[in-house]
Amino acid sequence: MIALDDAAWGAPWRHIRVSEKLLLSMGLVLTALIAPAWPAAPLVALASVVATLGPARIPIRTLATGFAAPLVFILIGSISVAFIVGRAPAEAWFRFGPLSLTTASALNGLQLFARSTAGTLAILLLATTTPMVDLLGWARQRGVPGPLVEVASLIYRLLFVLLDTALAMHVAQVARLGDAPAGPKPFKRRMNTAANTMGTLLVRSWDRAARLTDGLAARGIDGDLITLPRRMPASPRFLAAVGALLGGIWLLTIGWTVLS
Structure with missing residues (x-):
């Protein structure tokens, strides 16, 4: 938690508006959830990692530290979806006691892992570049x-x-x-x-x-503790890059789906 907070306060993207960074992060998350898992989820994960380590200049150790704990829950959830408990179906190709695997269940677990990993990396892109104080101030303004x-x-x-x-x-x-x-x-x-x-x-x-x-x-405080928000100018280049990135992922996903 301290590593993520320190990275957010010192990130080069601190001068970018919170709404613009939210557009990038939430756009990647929605793409990972809505678009077909293949190849949208790997593309979202790759884009999130490249943006975090590249333009945002977040150390890879900080990203790995923030991703370690969610990865455990993602693995547990994916394994629980992949395995069937109880009577094994006829099409099961793996059986071990009450546990079994089918092609469909294994694909479901793999898709859950891919979507969850991509969405988590997209959220970490926001967490490592935006301090919580800025997020709370943005929420108050909205x-x-x-x-x-x-x-x-x-x-x-x-x-x-x-x-x-x-x-x-x-x-x-x-x-x-x-x-x-x-x-x-x-x-x-x-x-x-x-x-x-x-x-x-x-x-x-x-x-x-x-x-x-x-x-x-x-101190007689019975209302809100108002703080002065930071005024940051709009970043047309950043918005254009966000639009190009999300549009490119969707075009590649649609092209892959059509060709396959």
């Missing part, structure tokens, strides 16, 4: 209710405070050999340590939230 924006902003800021607290608690436990594999039951000891950490972190997060509420009430 008429999203102020209380929703404020709750999202406070939770976003509180996440970094809790992350810092959790890291400090982990360092303190390591210094006290809280995670050392000593004793007859090292796994149980580590689970107890993790449970104590989570309990303490929950109490501290509740206390921090209560102090934030008291601070706002003491």
